[in-house]
Amino acid sequence: MASQDHTLCLLPLFFIIIISSFHVLPVSPTPSNKLESAIPIRRLNRRGTYIGLVTVIETEEDAFLRSVDFRPDPTHPFLDLSGRRFRIGKIHEKKVVYVRCGRGLVNAAAVTQQMIDVFNVKGIVHFGIAGNINNSMSIGDVSIPKQITNAGLWDWLNPGKTKGGADVVDLDMGNYNIPQGDGNNELGSLRYGKEQLYSVTGHINSPQNVFWINTTQEWLHLAADLEKMELSQCVNASLCLPQKPKLVVGLKAATADIFVDNAAYRKFLYDTFGVSSSDMESSAVAMTCVSNGYPIIVIRGLSDLAGVGGDNTVHKFGSLAATNTVKAVLEFIKKLPPS
Template sequence: MSSKDHSLCLFALFVFYFFVSSGFLSVSSLPSDINLEPAIRVRGINRRGGGPYIGLVTVIETEEDAFLGSVDFRPDPFRPFVDLSGRRFRIGKIHGKNVVYVRCGIGLVNAAMATQQMIDAFRVKGIVHFGIAGNLNNSMSIGDVTIPKQIASVGLWDWLNPGKTDGGQDVAFLDIGSYSVPQGDGSVNELGTIRYNYEELYSKSGKTNTPQKKFWINTNSQWLHLASDLEGMELLQCVNSSLCLPQKPKLVVGLKGATANVFVDNAAYRNFLYNTFEVSSSDMESSAVMMTCASNGYPVIVIRGLSDLAGAQSGDNTVRKFGSLAATNTARAVLGFIKKL
């Protein structure tokens, strides 16, 4: 061993000793039951040239059942799935295209986590997010499918005392007291005002550690243009022989959507969202998937089937009644889009 090699070895031992003695690295503190199998499986997939994949992210079992039941999904013969953090990532082909699919679970956190896991673990070229949603637009109907050009996060609020509305750069206000019935009786609604804020988007294309204020996240323009060819596609009208919609469902590209950790089933709030932000659909995951993709620089598109009227219906919400139909129509649109990619 040369003196140079000897010096390098001593330096490496010194660095290792420094980190151990300083508490930055403690071999004894590492869990003894770490499961390395998922990481090994993912590494095996990537090493043998797996991908690039079209990433598919849906939310609940109803959507998953409709999708997997509608598609000729051919599992990868060597690595059909990988389980990561309690989620199953299925790997295979649809229409001859490499895909990786996951059901993320309800809400913004689940959606963002599953999307980031997919981007980190697999060689994806973009994300197709899909599921069902509430309909906020009176020109749309249950069973229709929307592919929005923009999604807004409408769940980032400041909740203010009555009479306080000055918000500087904030997007919009909801004065809860103005919805009191009857109006003008002199009473005060102590719930006050909700002030809608911008999200902070950290992006690889932006300045490091400097977020951009964003209210709208845009669908990838090339993918949206490609999706426009799906308008006019055949969608299902009936759940079964005895339960059908009064009109034939349609697919519409280029509207706007809203996302928050809120299941909207209130007619007054539905009208507020549509009138204020001109959004046609409401869900609980899309903006998180889109922000995660925008942050990492990946193309993304959202496909949502309308399962209910978000509170404008008479009687009970229709998700249980028409959710499976909306999910099946969504799956048809997703398959059509994959085929075009």
């Protein structure tokens, strides 16, 4: 009995130790960097609304930061969040927050949502370089599209699969056999699908199936006058384009996590969807803005004709396309009304 009593006496002490160990566990840990960022974010947002600027790669960022029109904020010139640097400043006396998102749809959507959630922005201007899909456009031209599609949502079908269904269009690989008509192509065909758009204006958990994302009509009207602006023709004194670049408002664009360097595919995209440019981010930025109910405009400079020249053309004229894009961005910001 004595040993049993001793065991019973130890039981309460055992439960006290277990319960107290649960007490010291943090319920909802908060990373210290979030706490450190909270105060400057509050201070920045008290100053009013910002124009959000989202670009993609270093070539575009270099062209933007070289611009004499961008003046960093003297108190808070930047804020580092999630491994990215958000730069705060002014362009034409209008407050802006600028960030480079990195390549691809995921990076673009993540950064755009973060900018909308963290900063007091009134809309997003997304800009960068793109591949040319339209033969009537040229390297160095700038396109401000009215509609953008995600051309990377595919159902890849077996050869001989019945065509039709709810998807938008088919790309049959057999049509591109060399020589033509040389038997069946085991790659089958692709069907292009639609995005599921969740939106503040829609029903909860009931996405709308959309193929085209529209950029903001009011901002497109503001941009219409930019078609008259003068763009740069030369990278340097010895490297110039054969003709003066132009800016066009109201075309269509395609986005996918694919670098398009194939003339046949370029022709298919243009003939089927009527798109004039191809990039890897624009539809993600546009869709995130539309989903949240924020204005969006996309400004893309054409750095190469897809399937002609490849990387060499991008390396030669990428900086010129980026410079012309930034010129258009600065002129558009000038046209925006004050906050």
